[in-house]
Amino acid sequence: MTPFFFGESKNQLYGVLHPMQAGVKKPAAIVLCNPFGQEYMRSHRAYRQLAIMLSKQGYDVLRFDYRGTGDSALNLDQVNAHDWIDDIGVAIDEVKDIANVEQVNLIGLRLGGLLAASACTQREDIKSLILWDSFVSGKQYITELESQIEGEGLLSVNGELNSNYKNKSGIINFNGFSLSSDLQKSMKILNLMKMKFSGKKSIFNIISHEEAISFSFIEYMKEKNNFQSELIDAPHDWNYVDKYGGILLPQPIIQGIVNRLG
């Protein structure tokens, strides 16, 4: 496993490469696209485990941080969703060079799914896209955040200053991460049901709980013969916050993805 910085020297991205470990090298590499905020923190271990398991199947796998997140350059108030889609493109180019392959599979969890799908529509070198509990639209994500902070007072029941709120400038602060108005606006434009995927890419939609199933999205995509959807019952509370930074490891889905690509 190799940590490294890549991309433009002034706006470097941090990534971790998991080179193939065993068996026959697969003809396509994999890029993992992160969710946002506390979801990213809580899924870090799951993504690492997924990368390790996929590398044992013969894949070169790259995990990376978008600009303004993780170890990558810049702060959150300096970036928007379009920058993140560009970053996915940079990560794809990087792993293709390192692994010496012509194609890449993208895997995206939650907002990462939406971003990966957007990147997918802009490129011809994506072999498959795996959406893991992806939002159907950025608007859905912002609405979900706003509904969770609605009605919250200035102080929590413990007397602490409430960290989940929307300020007068429209910035949403949620579990320690701030979404600027620009970032929110750029997220709201993204919509899986308005994206055009070429017939050659296969798209696999994994959902961890029935409540998350978007039947309209599945109906929309079902007509395309490269689309499949599967419910794999697994924990999905990515936004839970505790004192330790509790890590969620939904093994059934991790194994389901490995089986799918293996």
Next chain:
Amino acid sequence: MKERAVRVGRPSPLIGVVCEPEIIDVQRPAVLIFNSGVMHHIGSCRLSVKLARSFSDIGILSVRFDFSGIGDSNTRRGNGSFSKTAPLEAKEIMDYLQAKRGIKKFVLYGLCSGADAAYETALIDERVVAYSQIDAYCYKTPRFHYQYYKAKAFKIRCWVNLCKRLMTKVSSIKSYFVPKEDQKENEYLEPVSYIRSFPPKEDLRVGLSELVSRGVFMNIIFTGSEDDYGYADQYRESFKKVKFESYLDLHYFDKSTHIITHPDHQLKVVKTITDWLSYVVSQLENER
């Protein structure tokens, strides 16, 4: 500022990121930024990254890294507990920086379990000249007890909760109320590898006295989430026999959560620790 990914040690290296200022002065200390709980090296709410870059702005090199078994660092063989292995791994990082960069003095930073590791490391390595902790070990004082029970005495809800707790102990009702979905969630949670256990207060008094006599600077911030901490000077009052004098820089952010989720508190924490670090560096330079 420049950041580099590093792998330290073999055969199972510790993964980290070195954040370098424009000009590196090897006479200045470097900062080691420890993990908090099981969160990887960017820290709670990316706090470790913000701190590292703030330190770089004042000319201080830092490394944020993952202890073995946390974040991107693999587990290492051996059955040592975190409290035993963390200081040894911190020493590895210090040895690495000393060998590669010629830096011989170090400042440690940690939140929660990281705070514990900072204290334990300082005790065993004299290269540590200072440390910064968020929610360090703390102990109740008579004033804490007075404030705590006074606040609760007139709240009916507290008496109701007390009765419920007493009833729960008698009838074990509580175990029936764990929802089935919560049990399933627990099955897929990575278990915390370190359970915080405060040492006996006298042990800490001895340790702190030793560190103060060595001239180690301490910056300690307590948050409102620390249940056993109730007022600004509690730490100093807990250890009246320790002659902290100007070596202790103590703060109480009573409205802050343990993992510093509010953006204003994040800014305040970064500024407080960076200002303190500037002070430490100037003191060390005066001593030279």
